[in-house]
Amino acid sequence: MVRQAEKSKSRRPSWEVSDAFWERVRPLIPVRQREAGKDYVRQAGGGRKPKDPRVVFEAIVYVLRTGCQWKALPKERFGSASAIHTHFLAWQQAGVFDALWKAGLAEYDDLEGIAWRWQSIDGAMMKAPLAQEAVGPNPTDRGKKNGSKRHLLVDGRGVPLSIVVTGAHRHDVSQVEAVLDAIVVQRSSTPRRRHKHLCADAGYTGAPARNTIENHGYIPHVKGRGQEAWEKRRRPAQRARRWVVEVAHSWFNRFRKLLVRYEKLERSFLGLNHLAAAIIVFRKVPLKINIIYG
Numbered sequence: 001m002v003r004q005a006e007k008s009k010s011r012r013p014s015w016e017v018s019d020a021f022w023e024r025v026r027p028l029i030p031v032r033q034r035e036a037g038k039d040y041v042r043q044a045g046g047g048r049k050p051k052d053p054r055v056v057f058e059a060i061v062y063v064l065r066t067g068c069q070w071k072a073l074p075k076e077r078f079g080s081a082s083a084i085h086t087h088f089l090a091w092q093q094a095g096v097f098d099a100l101w102k103a104g105l106a107e108y109d110d111l112e113g114i115a116w117r118w119q120s121i122d123g124a125m126m127k128a129p130l131a132q133e134a135v136g137p138n139p140t141d142r143g144k145k146n147g148s149k150r151h152l153l154v155d156g157r158g159v160p161l162s163i164v165v166t167g168a169h170r171h172d173v174s175q176v177e178a179v180l181d182a183i184v185v186q187r188s189s190t191p192r193r194r195h196k197h198l199c200a201d202a203g204y205t206g207a208p209a210r211n212t213i214e215n216h217g218y219i220p221h222v223k224g225r226g227q228e229a230w231e232k233r234r235r236p237a238q239r240a241r242r243w244v245v246e247v248a249h250s251w252f253n254r255f256r257k258l259l260v261r262y263e264k265l266e267r268s269f270l271g272l273n274h275l276a277a278a279i280i281v282f283r284k285v286p287l288k289i290n291i292i293y294g
Helices: 002-010 019-028 053-066 081-093 096-111 172-181 207-215 225-234 243-253 266-282
Strands: 118-127 146-154 160-167 197-200 219-222
Touching (some): 019 053, 019 096, 053 081, 053 266, 081 096, 081 266, 096 266, 118 172, 118 243, 146 172, 146 243, 160 172, 160 266, 172 207, 197 207, 207 219
Parallel strands (some): 118 197, 197 219
Antiparallel strands (some): 118 146, 146 160
16 A cells, blocks of 8 residues: 555656657747848847747646646746637647657657557547537437537557547548548558458448449458457457557546547647557557546
């Protein structure tokens, strides 16, 4: 008990950014460029000093991890909450979080190799009471409340490769092409067709979805839960593969800002998903980024 208490006491907060992780983030932060030939004279006491980018990034991770409102950020640690949110929007527009996700996938590919052969696709709905874009009637609430859906493509280990956000009323099968087209990294060598499989549940049945999957070079494996259980009983040695995408959705939901969507704009919510995807990817490489899921 004493050892466990000491271990929990020495554990750093889950939203705290380690030095190793910050070294991956720092080169991607945009630097404000000054106009050439223009003299900048700062009056004594005029204006505020620029915020430390690391503090800003740590504040964004704090919001993502804890799920608190932007205006509820601890002022004594992070300063102005509105300034943090302004930086978040600017960085999202500059593609910082998307670039961080790609950098993580590149490092993960170099160290372990992306498991391209077996990929899985699925969608997950969440409530979106304040959303104004990429939102629609939530079927789980009988269409009375709004919701959004995250469509996710992962590799064989559950590492996210593609994210698309739509309204909750959009069926999974309607977003197959969009998800497959949104893969953020490309495979260095084009494999033979039989080395590329896509696992999906019964929501992706139908000739249009099958044709789309095959046109993207995949062998489709679309099976319902009952069929999977039957095949498992028939062939016990057969390995289940589609479950990794469901695990990946649970990883995203452990970032509490993504569990219920309160972001009004689609790009804001998508930026938070990209940052969560980057953290998940970096957790797959031997790097102490010190951000946990649970």
